[in-house]
Amino acid sequence: MSDTTHLLIPGAASASEGCQQAQQGLALPHLDRLLARLSPHPAQSDDGEETSFTPPHERALARALGLPAEDGRIPWAAWHRHQQGLSTNGEAWAFVTPCQWQVTTDHVTLRDPEQLGLHESASRALLAIVAPWFAEDGITLHYDQPTRWLASGPLFANLATASLERVLLRDVRAWMPDAKQARTLHRLHSEMQMLLYTHAFNDERTARGLPVVNSFWVHGAGALPQPVPAPSAAPSMPTPLRDAALREDWRAWAQAWAALDAGPVAGLLRQAEAGAPVMLTLCGERNARTFHNAPRSLAQRFQGFFRPLRAADMLHKL
Template identity: 75%
Template sequence: MSDITHLLIPYAASASEGAQQALAGMALPHLDRLLARLSPAGTHPGEETSFSTPHERALAQALGLPHEDGRIPWAAWHRHQQGLPTDGQAWAFLTPCQWQVGADHVTLRDPDHLMLDEAASRALLAIVAPWFAEDGIALHYDQPTRWLAQGEVFNGLATASLERVLLRDVRPWMPDVRAARTLHRLHSEMQMLLYTHAFNDERAARGLPVVNALWVHGTGALPTPAPTPTTTAAAAAPTVAHQLRDAALREDWRAWATAWAALDAGPVADLLRQAESGTPVRLTLSGERNALGFHSAPRGLGQRIQSLFRPQRFSSLREQL
């Protein structure tokens, strides 16, 4: 397994009309040639309303992690990868962010828009941490726009991936109020606290965006024992191609098509060369709903002949994503 190169491409397709128009005029010759050589290797089905994106579910499965919708323990896995103990406890990511309130929607803006540096993020963490501690939740600094949180409230709790809600209305993506009553209350308290806090007053005076919300994601506990390269497919973890992400989330389909062309000429062409040289490869294409897997596999004579007349092309697959 460790000799197999696996390329995972998130946001490979979208049902958006703009994406469909971009795809109609787009040529991806290396991808089509690669698909013609590979055999199907499973599907990661879902819905556009799933809390976890298809590429997250595919990646979690490849790493040997639980991949139930909304319950992929990314925060605990991140801590484990840092060589820090998780002790079988439930962890979560907590992202400082800004909710932009409109007449009929509440949009979560890109956390990078906040321009938080480490000093500001640590100062904000120190402000909110005591409130969480009162409910048995310990907060730890990780990076400016992402903290780690540990508490029993995250055990078995389904939460939406940050990528699912980014630049969208947050309301359909909130965790179930019955299962996350404590978090809903805490979030309301944080909004009231931050609304008039000197931390935000100082940011506003400098022309910086204020922080008025926190997003919880990546919740859960690692299985025991935790996955390791010797017991799972983690040694062959996919290389995730993030080139399409930003343009797709912004729905900038012209930039997305440009990024796709570069991806086809770069990593996809590299994978094709490996496949043509006889090296086993895997490819996973992910959209908003599903992820489709492909791999090098021996094919019978009939399959090889059939592929000559009906080669597998991306244009025939994209509606399945």
Template identity: 70%
Template structure:
């Protein structure tokens, strides 16, 4: 039997009052029809305080990366997928993502703002990378440019260092999400050094003259090394992440609009495949948990129950 087409939808539900209100007037006919055809599969329960969001756990499980909280090796996976040369790093090296960012410090909060607000382009990101890379190198951390708001870093330090997903900490107080103080002494010191270095650096003076926010820190995430012998699955899940941005900025009107677009697009396509008898799998994820559904043979009792009470999104969203 061919592998099922797997659609993964992060931020499908939220317990925020604004999201609950937005759902009242939202109709998702294709999603309801799809759920009515599918059986409940495995769940990934969790807490909003976990370092790894449930959609990342679900995706990591499908890719064979493991699901240890805060130690899903996304940076190492990305490095492998890009086919980048490892250079001096062995195939089992530990990697991390380093995201330059702005921390806003007040008397009772240290808030990490959305890195996209920095307006970094490739030239500015590479300039900043050249400024800070020697400081990281002194602690055995090698930085590599990846994209304007994200660099790759290799070091044995990242092999066992659990870190919070950037999505968990964005817009929140970083102090609740910092890595273990004993295991992350080097990173904590580097963050302090970067704040002092960049506070009066000409790089930020030039940005200020252009009306751009200062870059004064960084966030480490996606840490770990790939499991031995890992190979990419022939048909990885399709991640439909249109809900991510509006959910993170709590724009629930835009979130509801994005849901309607998803329902008419990827969800409708998955429904079509299911109606054609193809095996399909759907994973819906909130901030707490993820729940999967799949095509499976039904017994007589199950068919009767499904007919009398079909599964609908409004019934399952509270589980997320």
């Protein structure tokens, strides 16, 4: 429904031990009351794995926007360009994030690109250095943001890529695109590491005490479906829970939940109590669960009277 207020909450739960401990003392009274008023919306919910390329909240957001939600193949870069009013020319696009891979004997960890201290001029200078190498493989790079460029090329048409959130602060080797399908990207990764290892760009950064940039991550690849989905209101998607979960700061995560419960969740509850159509999507690392205030059957109401759905129980299912 176009007039439905949709609140989509990423990072609502995690299977990690720290999160499980943080949940034990978590009080979410407004979420409890809201869930008691809503019904499950199976058509908008899904099950996944922690190893899927696309996190649940991205799948949920894609469905809400009318985009394909196949794992690793949501065309976020093409959608971003379309939202800017720029033509995609029917081509496949992808995001390319310059980053640092920290290599040890048993891990290749992707450090947070936001910690690189890249500003626009440095990012554009780096793009000019690497763009010719990408161009040799039919990939055209375009500046978008300091830690995110756009890329176009046939390579991205059917390429499954892992969300940056999935690989952030983790070993990249578990999240690399299929070796056969992405042989070009694997080679480019090697070439960029060799190119940038002794490049003056990084020498200058090292002299200033800044982290070196030695690699990149491709994500959000694909072409938009035709016809392009009609514009629709995007769900409200607060990210404090997700941000705290990515840092594994579970104290901040619990504080963020308390703030969300008192703010956006309480606001959605007031709308539901006033009879307005609302939708709530809770997303963990594996699953997404959506609820709405559609009419409930007599059996559902009877069961809910004796065993109302509690926030604590729902978080364990994410």
